[in-house]
Amino acid sequence: MSARADRLADRLPQAGIDVLLVTNLINVRYLTGYTGSNGIALVGSDLRTFITDFRYVVQAAEEVDPGFDRRRSAQHLLEGVDEALETGGLRLGFEADHMSVSEHARLRELLSRNELVATSGLVEDLRAVKQPEEVAAIRTAAALADEAFAELVGGGLTGHTEHDLALRLEYEMRRRGAERPSFDPIIAGGPHGALPHARPRDEKVRAGELVVIDWGAQLDGYCSDCTRTLATGDIDSDAVEVYELVLEAQLAALEEVEPEAVGRDVDSVARATITAGGHGEHFGHGLGHGVGLEVHEAPRLSQLSDAVLAPGNVVTVEPGIYIPGWFGVRIEDLVVVTADGCEILTSVPKELTVVD
């Protein structure tokens, strides 16, 4: 864990700062291991300090990497920063994407002897490249989610409401040890599947329609993310064609996921396949996103993404076709970029599957 803070410290000179004040709790967790709800970290070349309040002292003693000096402060933790820095004249970076204007004003009042410098994405960039133990955690979360999915589908979809199926899927993940779902599961049958962010309804899944299921488990803080589209009986040939087109696009994009590939280029491969099939205007979202301690993080695979993939990136590959008022198809895998390509972490079959 300490190695993470070391890597961060190595990057500080390039960012023009001496010390980074880490206030985003997910970044704090990444660097220190702390999972509570009030804690901050200071990282400099020779500085590793974690600060929390009295409520979390016991938890911090158990969780926080021993490479960090652990301190206790007033409940408003920013009050402890100046003292922890010990000296003046420092350029102190703060996380401008996560600190509110109010907190920033307060911090400026509290720090008389050090200069505040806005930074963006320093820890997030580190987080984008997973260490082997992180990939292992995501792999375990994905396997757990896959098992829960198999259990759900084994019980049949037709005749159950989307809401009840989503609840069951969530329960099956929790029962297997997931802390929570990575996000509220999507179960969307028939025309409802044409909404990429559909919420499960109190409507029963019918026989002979396509059902989009998008779900993930969070385990030890790490998320999984997967989508499958299943058929509840015979579906018409147009829908089968669309399914095969999405699958073709997904497989083509997976071929492109490798070190040095650029996010926008990977997106383009899937998009070109879908456009050639006549459904370009029905694929209204990006191809994929990074997954880790958050279910949406760097790097992105989209038409606007300059991200250059590197071994250890974990990303989703999830093209979709959404035909308003009719149906939707999305097929999503979670993959880790390897030395020469990628490895798929999700294991559910992708050929069109008919279920009860």
Place this chain on the structure above:
Amino acid sequence: MSARADRLADRLPQAGIDVLLVTNLINVRYLTGYTGSNGIALVGSDLRTFITDFRYVVQAAEEVDPGFDRRRSAQHLLEGVDEALETGGLRLGFEADHMSVSEHARLRELLSRNELVATSGLVEDLRAVKQPEEVAAIRTAAALADEAFAELVGGGLTGHTEHDLALRLEYEMRRRGAERPSFDPIIAGGPHGALPHARPRDEKVRAGELVVIDWGAQLDGYCSDCTRTLATGDIDSDAVEVYELVLEAQLAALEEVEPEAVGRDVDSVARATITAGGHGEHFGHGLGHGVGLEVHEAPRLSQLSDAVLAPGNVVTVEPGIYIPGWFGVRIEDLVVVTADGCEILTSVPKELTVVD
């Protein structure tokens, strides 16, 4: 719903602004009804504008109060603000507690002709006083949570792990229609109950101990919150004495909850009772907090709170005694301040109850 924006507009002159830019999604929901994940609102004396991106246009059409002009913008919604304001020379308030330093810098770039003014708590102050339909929503959430609790306890606690009991309780709330729990439920047996923020463990509840259960349901966005401490068989007389002391403090504090009462004074009544009983140092948190669209909101009942209670405030009253290494007791009700006192919204009995 429109009435809420009207009340907000009435307060803007006093805050020294012409228009408030509302970016906090819970505040946006309160004012407009929108429940999606990307939306902002502008409220001025004659201005009611809601802005979202293409992904949420359908949802906004269904949800957003028709008193608001609905607009569609680029995905980075702040880009739509200047155009929606139409004129220049305005003092535009922003929510400084919720807007990041990065967003603020971006907004400053985008707004050439209007002045930005930091504000704090304008919508939160409105939210602290619930309208009748909000109290009704909280009442329904509390009743649902109480039913789930009865179901859980009816199945017995002893021999089940805290984790499994928490999962069951959550499931029983979800099955009854809760969107989610208000927070991760706490089930803490024996010495674990001495941690006010205990997380459920993979340890079985034993016979003859006190078990702290703190739970709530979220329904139509509104939260409930309740705590009971149950005995799994005979417990020793010291523990019974502590239980009775907490209950006495809780009942005394409830007597003080009425219009014009000050947060700190209500806290003091419970604290004085517990201190007189010799456990002052074992009550390490505030007496209570407001509950609504968030499970922790204004007003607070604590030693530092200047809040003056008013009819429509919904607050918890939850004294506790925590004896490290031995046990904890907390008894919490959710109440609404009425014209001449308060009404309790939680219905689970409070006398010391022995369960399996």
